[in-house]
Amino acid sequence: MSQPSAPIFSAARQRAQRDRFARLPADADFLAPIIAETLIDRLAMVTRRFERTLLIGAHDAALIAHLRQTGTALTIVEAGPRLAAATGAIPVEADAIDLPFASFDLILWPGGLDAVNDVPGALVRLRALLAPDGLLLGTFVGDGSLPRLRRAVMTDGVRSIARLHPQIDLAAIGNLLQRVGFALPVVDVEALTVRYADLFALVRDLRAAGLTSRLDPAPPPLTRDEVARIAIAYIAGADPDARIDEQFRLVHFSGWAPHPGQPQPARRGSATASLTEALKPKS
Template identity: 80%
Template sequence: MSQPPAPLFSSARHRAQRDRMARQPAGADFLAPIIAETLLDRLSMVTRDFARTLLIGAHDAALIDHLRGTGTALTLVEAGPGLAAATGAVESEVNALDLPFASFDLILWPGGFDSVNDVPGALVRLRALLAPDGLLLGSFVGDGSLARLRRATMADGVRPIARMHPQVDLAAMGNLLQRTGFTLPVVDVEALTVRYADWFALVRDLRAAGLSSRLAAAPPPLTRDEVARIALAFTAQADADGRIAESFRLIHFSGWAPHPDQPRPARRGSGTASLADALKPRPDQG
């Protein structure tokens, strides 16, 4: 009997990161309000109310307050035990959510999708939690992000050890939503550029946003020499003003739980127009 694959990410490190986020000063996580604003903007374009909402992650107090202000019945899920206790959230990883099926009309997931061990399993579980015609809406830092940091970690004299997470791209996200039974999937990307004075400022931002490594095979700590080499390689990519422009590519996604009244794609072969006829030149084209 084959053994299940070893987990790529550490749940213990994830929980510790989440609780560390709860202890940091307000505003330290610069990404949280950006993602929240984007999700709320997209939600405002949906012309219906959501009576029951599940929010994955209890770190953004402003987002929680906004959702409660809409009158929705809000349930919070949080992996960090300290943060869950402080906010009244259900303490759970997404993969292990044990809530009644079809109990939510809206699920918001502002970050964290990219470091789930069983991504298809998590999406299947979330789809089961949605009532028919319920909406899943989320964002995460995706493929193409932190390109300058990745180059810096490959500087001469730095051990070639995996320290950064693999990244999910746009096409893979769309395929995952379709494979796991969501209808009307939409996936797009927003490019965000942040300019840093040095590598240490970027590291502080990544820790504050919960984006530092949670790989199960924890890499050994960097030596002083490696830190110096990475910092120098990062600074070498600076613009003329001495600041380094780093990229964050935010992938936004949405999908609906199936419902009979939703629009459906036309059946293949049901078209009445001929492609060959459409490509024929018109009389005025000679």
């Protein structure tokens, strides 16, 4: 019998990061409104009404308010116990949700799939939670993000230790959605460029967005000399205005719980489908 693999991410660090949202100003996380706007826009493509919605993550009060205004019966799950208590969410991690099968018509996951220990298991759970013809719609920070930071932490004089999360690419998530039983999976990427004056401005944004390291075990802290070397390497090649372009690649994904009335997908690789068409409900 094979032994379970060691976790990549620390649940305790995950909870601490999530609870930090409860202490920060509402506008501290610049990514949250961008992701929320995308999810709302894509939901607007769907003409059907979702009576029961599950939201994974209680950090975006504006998104919660929008969903409640639609009249859907909203259930929220949240890994951070303090944030869950402050928002009335169920305190549970995304890959451990234990709710009745087929109890939701819509599941929204605005960030976090990239830091789940058991990604296939989490998606299997969500597939089971959806009623037939229910929709999963989500976003995460994916492969190719933070290229300048990744190069800077490998500069000479810095210990060669894993400090940044592994990243999930488009092909992997698309194949995985199909493997775990989602119909009509669609995955696409939005490249977001942000300009920074220095490393420390980027780190502040990463902390506010809950994107700092959750690796388990935690890597040893950087020394002052290593921080200085990384900071110098990060601003190398800055533009004339002394700013650096950093990139966040937002991977948007969707999939439907199978239903007999849905169109059947074409042979793999034989065609492409637009997101607008994929989000349309059955006739």
